[in-house]
Amino acid sequence: MSSTFAIILTGILVAAACASLGCFLILRRMAMLADAISHAILPGLVAGYFIAQGPSLLAGFFGAALAGLITVGLVELLKNTQRVGGESAIGIVFPAMFALGTFLVSKYYADVHLDADAVLYGNIEFVGFDHWYLGETDLGPQSLWIMGGLCLINFIFITLFYKELKLATFDAGLAATLGFSPILIHYGLMAVVSITTVGAFTAVGAILVVALMIVPAATAYLLTDRLPWMIGLAIGAGAIAAVLGFGLAFMLNGSVAGAIATITGVEFGLALLFSPKQGLVARAQRLARQRIQFAADTLLVHLLQHEGSPEAANESTISHLQSELQWNNKFAQRVLDLAQRRSLVRCQGQQLELTTSGRERSQQVLQLGRG
């Protein structure tokens, strides 16, 4: 297997493992907690290595999962004292945990490759070189196995507990009354987030794990209003970011992990602007359309008010719209186009008059306004 392919495949697996869980973090409004866990697992990792007396994968996972849960527990505890608000509680716990981890690393593992840079930025560039062997047999890059395994774990977790995760996220109160402990589900999710973070951060680093957990899920949330689609789109957005990010890094000779995370940000920006339903552009168009429609109704009501009265000849001219209704030429023209297209208004030279359906519509509008 070529090293390039190993890097891209690792990136895709990391993205898929992170983004799928990220959907639930976004819906539970816990993006910051993912950030906290990604930093706070460090002391657990070191403690795991310490107990195993050397860098051991299993001990690392176990320690990190435990540290993740301790972080979540401490945050809850701090919140419950009601002396510290929610976000501040997270802000207090994770730097403390991370600092403890950094200290432990410098004290006991100054000579091992577990240095702060690797923790923060990862080194996905090297995944192709670190192979696993079974006796003499080359099993391929280690990180592929780890991330493949984590993807599988997350897939099984979400598939098995999809119903419970959805219920506890949407309505924790109902979940509790139906006998599905929301606390158990919360800690279960956090445990999976913790081990995913450990697996992923060797590849992309602690900071970028957060990017891959949160940003593709937030992007997907803008694009759909169905949870299964959201999970699928989040994984897709993450995977595309992994591929494009690698390409970008290769072209510019920069950090692969940095490029991947940057692409996730670009994806989010594009979704925010151009999402068909929730995008800013679609919203602006919708507002503009509503404005024209409202103006057309205003015109109908105006014509109705003066219909048949002596001043009608003066009030119902196109130039009057500009001078009295304070519409500029272009806007007045667009309103008039709309009204004529829907055959609500007839144009007799400069003179405007209501059609039969226009009169009905204007009476309806007046009724609605009163109702």
Add this chain to the structure above:
Amino acid sequence: MNTDAKPLAIHDLTVAYQDKPVLWDIDLSVPSGVLAAIVGPNGAGKSTLIKATLGLMPIAAGTVQMFGQPYAKARQMVGYVPQRSSVDWDFPTNALDVVLMGTYGQLGWIKRPSKADREWALHCLEQVAMADFAQRQISQLSGGQQQRVFLARALAQRAQLYLMDEPFVGVDAVTERAIISLLQQLRSDGKTVICVHHDLDSAPEYFDWVALLNVRMIAAGPMKTTWTPENISQTYGGRTQNLIRGAA
């Protein structure tokens, strides 16, 4: 199950935030087949009573039994309608899926809802006249429609006792009518319905049983004998002269 046991029996229930009591020594026994209102001023602990009953809040003292059993054993018989504002309606799902959540309790862990569960959920939506909105994203429903979806979800629980937290808040007059006739239908089917309610005007018209609450239980019993000016004014601390019309 003890069929003679009261749907809801609360003894000496005290609930507190730290050392501030929210509910003091509540005794309440609701008979079967009534449409009951829990009425009281803001901060009286009406919602807290429901939540504590369902184990959603820690109890400082006392016991709660439903059909003669602790709630943990009677779950399947109890339907719950939380306040509409307690959930995020931007959640990516549709009305049918929310109603389907009502069947989760009977399914238990891991098991997925079946086709029959889906049909049942749709039937529950029909009962609140919302079948046409089954596939509608929930954020695109009006307040009244969202409340109806919540009611349909409680119906999907196939319960004997329903606890509802302010089901009439923020709904239009049409929905209010639809909800009350649904509750009356439940009562005539032999179910027991208990609603937190804050509108003194409509209380005697809608309900046939009432619990007047203000941190302590002031009075509880059939509407006819309990809805008296003395009881109401004691509940509201004498601030109700203009509020009471239906009182006997």
